[in-house]
Amino acid sequence: MLKEIYDQPQILSEIIDHNTRSNLNQFKLLGSELSTERLNSFKNVLILGMGSSLHAGMVAKLWFERIARIKSESDNSSEFKDRNPIINKNTLAISISQSGETADTLSAIETAKEMGATVLNISNSANSTSNKLADYNLPINAGEERSIAATKSFTCSLLQLYMLAVEMGNARNSLGQPELKKIVDELKELPIMLDDLLKMTSQIEELAEQYYGYKNFLYLGRNLNYPIALEGALKLKEVSYIHAEGYPSGELKHGPLALIDSQMATAVIMPKDSMFVKNLNIVKEINSKGGKVISITSNQAEAVSNKDNNVIYIPDTSELISPLLTCIPLQLFSYFTATKLGRNIDKPRNLSKSVTVE
Secondary structure (H helix, E strand, C coil): CHHHHHHHHHHHHHHHHHHCCCCHHHCCCCCCCCCHHHHHHCCEEEEEECCHHHHHHHHHHHHHHHHHCCEEEEEEHHHHCCCCCCCCCCEEEEEEECCCCCHHHHHHHHHHHHCCCEEEEEECCCCCHHHHHCCEEEECCCCCCCCCCCCHHHHHHHHHHHHHHHHHHHHCCCCCHHHHHHHHHHHHHHHHHHHHHHCCHHHHHHHHHHHCCCCEEEEEECHHHHHHHHHHHHHHHHHHCCEEEEEEHHHHHHCHHHHCCCCEEEEEECCCCCCHHHHHHHHHHHHHCCCEEEEEECCCCCCCCCCCCEEEECCCCCCCCCHHHHHHHHHHHHHHHHHHCCCCCCCCCCCCCCCCCC
16 A cells, blocks of 8 residues: 555656647547537536535535535445436546446446446556446556555545546637646646655654544545545545544534544645535534544644644645645555554455456
8 A cells, every 4th residue: 555655756747748738629538539519518517426426516516516616416436326317428437436337326327327427437447347348438547556545546546536627618618728738737747846745754654653543533524525534434444444534614613523632633625715615614513522633734834723733734735736735644644544553554454356246
């Protein structure tokens, strides 16, 4: 798992270099097989997945709406096929599965196709069943991932989905050339920012030493980083066996606040974006109830609302790509916490890499 976390800057760099051109008019997500005309023909986007793939899809839903200005939704594959969904030939259904063999996602693909949707599958295996079922395919390109807990396949899925949203935005003329140039320039800086984040490993290991004895964690985030809160909680559960839950930050006062005391640890994902002040108010609320807070933020000036907070600083970047940065400290924190507890990190109990039965 640790090796695969450290693989991420290089792998994402290769994907970015492979898909961008010096001439911005030729920005093309190679391998998606979808033409500009086809991308422009859809009226809505549906994104399907399970586990980490579901969380990537939840982020992508917001990207497609913000960047491509197209109505989008995300759904858990196992729920989708049973809810009598309303989709048709104008729907682009995007299925995400690292293995390409997730049983519920395969069933969801079949349901979407039966209802007339066009299916684009995103998988890390070129010969997977999901690739054969789908109309179009886009490789995750993460390379072999041996640890059961998804790390590099998650960030590579995010990156491919982000670039697909940008490509669709370009096709639908919802992005101007200045915006596209800014996006491409920032993407090319992303691997450097990831490298900078990984230099903070010792600090995150120290936090794990401080918190590994806690039995319960809350992970909070807003908007693009709410799914990252879910992913952070999932990673901690998977490899450390500590109970953890992810919530939208705004949900705290609607029940979870009752759980806050000195024995409850809370990670708040709060980059310097349009949601920062609201998240800072949540941190102050938790502090006032005696809770312990770990802040993941790019705002060095205002992040610490009192001396008891532990802060993980991430590079300052745009709100849009912040999820590709905020997830990395949470992966490392889960790894080091599990290490302190003596867990079998790459093969956690009761779990398998590919869930091939419902």
